[in-house]
Amino acid sequence: MAGIYVHIPFCKKACNYCDFHFSTTATYKEEMIAAINSEITLRKDELDQEIIKTIYFGGGTPSLLSTKQIRSIIDRIYSTFELTKDPEITLEANPDDLSLEKLKELKKAGINRLSIGVQSFFAEHLEWMNRAHTSKESIQCLKDAQSVGFDNITIDLIYGIPTMTDEQWFKNIAQAITMNIPHISAYNLTVEKKTALDYQIKKGISQPLDDEQGAQHFEVLQTLLKAKGYIHYEVSNFGKEGYISKHNTSYWQSENYLGFGPSAHSFNGSNRSWNISNNKKYMQSIQKKELPCTVEELSNADKANEHLMLGLRNIWGCNWEYLESCLSSYQLRQLKAELVTYIMDGQILNFPSGFKISDSGILFADGIASELFVE
Ligand code: SF4
Structure with missing residues (x-):
């Protein structure tokens, strides 16, 4: 069985720590959706009739798409590949995009797992990170998502923010537990090259990160979530029984997947490939029916090293x-x-x-x- 990843390369604002591929210009969303759908068709034979068990919309911010646009990609996947009866279909979303109405539509469109970018429940951290949403919006959208019947919800949290006290970090985790969120992905803030955060630290506008603070926050995270029955199944991932991410687990167990959209990666057991990280060039190439990807054949040593890298991060x-x-x-x-x-x-x-x-x-x-x- 295999998975499908779809990269939606648009965001409202650039978060200060982010080095993913995205554009804040979203005037050509329709053209991008058309290109992604064409890529799906162009690559219809690549999975060698493997059955698809997961679809994951990541980015960028997939919740910036209309439900109709998301539905059109899901439909194209269904008409191109064979899927299991009940595939896990995850949508990454930011709280400010998830109105009650949109949540109802997404559920109807077949999304059955939401990955919501909360990051922190404190306004000062959201401002510091240049996030586009407020803490109030996070809490409201989590309540709304649960009220329309989404039970498979994961939230992202970030720790190790220089201005985050130990007490605030504790409260962030406690808030997620209180709201019965069954899965949490928690990441230690890191400084990636050429991000706004990198610039801010170099210019002395932001405090540098403190490894010890990160380690301390990780310990609090592990202790609190384990005590509440979450399974710590990957370095950054904690899930209640029955809520472990099927899609991400398939990456960590080296199963095959196809990635569509600019910058998306694919893996077929012996090759890794990745699409060009440029929206315009991606669309132009797909229009010419040429796949804009680079392929790397993995040596046996590469495969063993990937297995060590991934395997040592999880419970398997x-x-x-x-x-x-x-x-x-x-x-x-x-x-x-x-x-x-x-x-x-x-x-x-x-x-x-x-x-x-x-x-x-x-x-x-x-x-x-x-x-x-x-x-
Ligand atoms: S919303 Fe997500 S992908 Fe977009 S800039 Fe922020 S962290 Fe990066």
Whole structure:
């Protein structure tokens, strides 16, 4: 089974930390939807008749589209691929786009999971990040979404904001718990190159980030959510039983997916490819029926390293059978020797078919994975 990702490259405003691909000019939305639909048709044979179990609208801000536009993409996917009976269909949305009316329409259009970019329930953090919505809008849209029958809701929260106190972070998590949000993705703020935040810190307009504060917030997050029955199934993701993201889990378990729209990535088990991150060039290329993508064939070492990177970030871990299929016996011996230190330190847990990160190692998962990378 496979997944489909659709990238909607428009946003109302640029958040200060964001380095995703988007444009704040949305005058050509219709043309973009037409191009995405054409790309879906052009790539109809790429999944080799695999059945689609998830569709994910990400971006950018997919909730900026009208329900009719979203519906047209869903319809094109249905008429092009075979889908499971009840696919997970997620829409990323910002609170200011989700009126009660829009929520009802989205439900009717087939969206059954909402990923809402709340980030913080405090006005001062939203202003600092240059978010387009208010805290009041976040709370209202969550209530409205639940009232129209969306039970599969995830919210994004950001911690490690320089002006965020420990108490405010605690209150952000508590608010989500109180509102019965069954899934939370929480991200440590990072400074990406060429973002407004990068500029602000370099110019001394914003305080630099504090790693210790980030680590402390992560500990609070882990403790609070675990105590409330959330499964910490990936470094940044926590879900109640039955609410673990099927789409993202399929990425982390190296299943195949197709990505449509500018900058969208695809994976087919042996190749990764990504579309051009330029809206105009993307549309021009699709008009000429040419796929605007770059393809990279993965070597066995690349596959093993991706497996280490992804596996050490989640509760399913890394699998020896998969690693044995990618690595030579010399490379496997080396990897096993390097693992010993982390197992002795309690940062990695061993089990018969593989190994995974422990609670104490999870904060260092990316660093440990890169230490284990195979040449
Ligand atoms: S709304 Fe999302 S994609 Fe758009 S700028 Fe903000 S963080 Fe980036």
